Amino acid sequence: DRNPLLIVNALSKHFTIQQQKIIRTNYLGLFYSMSALMFFLFVAGTAINILTIACTIQYKKLRSHLNYILVNMAVANLIVSSVGSFTCFYCFAFRYMALGPLGCKIEGFTASLGGMVSLWSLAVIAFERWLVICKPLGNFAFKSEHALFFCSWNRIATCIVCFARYIPEGMQCSCGPDWYTTGNKYNTESFVLFLFCFCFSVPFTCIVFCYSQLLFTLKSAESASTQKAEKEVTRMVVVMVLGFLVCYMPYASFALWVVNHRGQTFDLRLATIPSCVSKASTVYNPVIYVLLNKQVGLWGWA
Secondary structure, three states: OOOOOEEEOOOOOOOOHHHHHHHHHHOHHHHHHHHHHHHHHHHHHHHHHHHHHHHHHHOHHHOOHHHHHHHHHHHHHHHHHHHHHHHHHHHHHHOOOOOHHHHHHHHHHHHHHHHHHHHHHHHHHHHHHHHHHHOOOOOOOOOHHHHHHHHHHHHHHHHHHOOOOEEEEOOOOEEEEOOOOOOOOOOHHHHHHHHHHHHHHHHHHHHHHHHHHHHHHHHHOOOHHHHHHHHHHHHHHHHHHHHHHHHHHHHHHHHHHHHHOOOOEEEHHHHHHHHHHHHHHHHHHHHHHHHHHHHHOOOOOO
16 A cells, blocks of 8 residues: 555665556546647747757857857756657656657756766856956967867767666656666666766856856955946856756756665655756756847956
8 A cells, every 4th residue: 555656765776667656546637737848848949949049150250159058958858858758748648768768868867977077167157257257278269169069078078978777767657777777787886976976066066166266356356346246246147056056956866866865765856856857958948048048248348
């Protein structure tokens, strides 16, 4: 009589046929609601990121070093929305991983790849603003060559890192790295700790440090225009940091909790939330970093 949505996070075992029937029958509303959400993220995320890429290609004045990084992030978001969000929409509609093991691996790989590329793009955007405004390296200029080098390194490194084992997670309609299996050849514990440090903690630390230094620099200036810019930048920085945390903190925290609490049960509905929230970043990250920043002039203040 145990709630089938509570499972033990030990081995990546499939549900029994009876449990699958209970879940698919009793939680129709939840599955279809998640399918509708994923469809929205697929449509909105794909459209806004294609628009970002198309505008950069069409208008030469947008082909700056900073916009190369924004395009790099837009391409990563496009991969997540067009593959990851669409796959989840399709599978939630059928209430199981309808695309099979290969589809699971593709969805898990593309979502992880896009997420890591996007994370590091956000960190490098903050680093670039720190170099331009605070000038810690004197007259050093962050040029297009540096941006292109980062984009190339970012893609290659994340492709290598993302070669991991992917299994269904949450309501079994999306896939992610195997946080659950212990003591096997995949070294999942080490992989999770590496991802938490390298793909969450380090980028987040970089973002907080660079933007805090940027604010200190603006605060020390005395002109009225600079003080006005300080207020605008402060508001935007708060939005950026909160957006980063909302995007990736739930997923990173959940993965770390699973690794450090072997054998404890958790609700599959709650386990589904972090993955969906991280995919929502494909919509509101472009809004924050591309659309809103044009209004407050954060990228143009230097």
